[in-house]
Amino acid sequence: MELLWEPFTEFSFMRRALFGGIALACSAGPLGVFLILRRMSLIGDAIAHGILPGTALAFWLFGLSLPALTIGGLIAGLSMAGLSAWISRRTGLREDASLAALYPISLASGVLLLGLGGPKLDLIHLLFGSALAVDTTTLNGMLGTSVLSLLLLVLIYRALALDSLDPLFLRSVSHFGALAHGVFLTLVVLNLVIGFQAIGALMVVGLMILPAAAARFWSRQLPVLLLLAALFGATCVWLGLLLSYYANLPSGPCIVLLAGFLYVTSVVIGPVRGLLRSFPSLTTI
């Protein structure tokens, strides 16, 4: 049992990564649930890639400063979402196609920009995360982002839920739908930007989508889904950090793979739409 706590009591950097990661999971999971319900799961992926050139440019210009990296990432992520929406609106092409076309471009330009910046920043750490990267400033950023996200999510909850189910009806009774959508997208970008330090730019979207996707196999109630997604995410952060500590692996892939394992397990045994569910004869054996 001690093995489950020891790294966190012994090393303060592990403690920071744990607290920051759990806080982030608590806000990223519920955001992921709404991403899936709004059929926007791909957008999360594209934004996560889109953040990279923004942070790389900020790193090149200002060095390793959290506010600069965050603002750079925010601007790049939001422009990514805006650009794909604009392209699909102007050309009539489906949005997933323009997103899929945009994110290799931003990933490639991000990696090139980092290369131009010199060897000061470890590319592997930036892409796949390192528990060591969570200093006190980053931890505060993660905690603050998490609290802010949850508060705003509570405020826009009703409008966002109705807008996801029946946007036409919401538009007939309220102008709040567009605002709720904007706030929601900003929160998604903010969570991805803040998470990339500890979990990695390419991995953080997994922490957002996988627990949410897994939760859908356990409940048909939106509040329960939101709670489960946060809980699943937090558990994966904790176990993933342990795995990365003992096996000496990058933290991001460990966390995301555990979430992936949870997802596959849910697909098989989940009581709602799980595979075993559709073969009643199998479950009785």
Next chain:
Amino acid sequence: MIQCCGLQWGANGRSLTPPLDLQLVPGSLTAMIGRNGSGKSSLLKIMAGLNQPLRGQVKISTPLLGGISYLPQQQELDRQFPIRLAELVSAGFWRTRVSRRERQVRLQQALSDWGLLELEKQSLEVLSGGELQRALLARLSLTAAQVLLLDEPEVALDEHGQQLLWQHIARWKQQGRTIVIVSHNLASLNQKLDMALMISSNGCIFAPIDQFSSNCQTLEEVA
């Protein structure tokens, strides 16, 4: 009151009909008929303020928010959405200021009016098409809207459901609400409605409904 002045609508800048001028008074009940793709649903969405026309304008003498209720075709809803029927119906309270207790009473009333009491805790996924349609109608009946725009409300409703629908429509009409219904079932409309608007690329005709029922086809050719 709904007023259309020189209204033209369609996709990709191409208008589906010649300019439409039309006036629907409060308490009127109008059917909107026409072939598939003639632009009935698009016109309804423009009246609801959800889409923009190509030319001309729609004037509606009620506040745009909360004054108009629009019943979409139900295939636009995600049936896997994690929500219970009662929660879907109570979205009709949006923009109405009533106490929690009053809400509960009116929600129960609407659920029982539409025969949904036993289904209150079910998730959307397990509802039949007709049950979902009744739920959407129950939500609509909770709104205070003066203009009701219904896109094929009879679809998926069984005999009993259709009776409920027409009882409610009669009541809404008595309350002085303006109602527009898109429908294909001309034979059944004939008994219940006064006026019909035929949408056609040759020109729209607004006339008493019995003029359409006998020889719908020929009228469209004349137009």
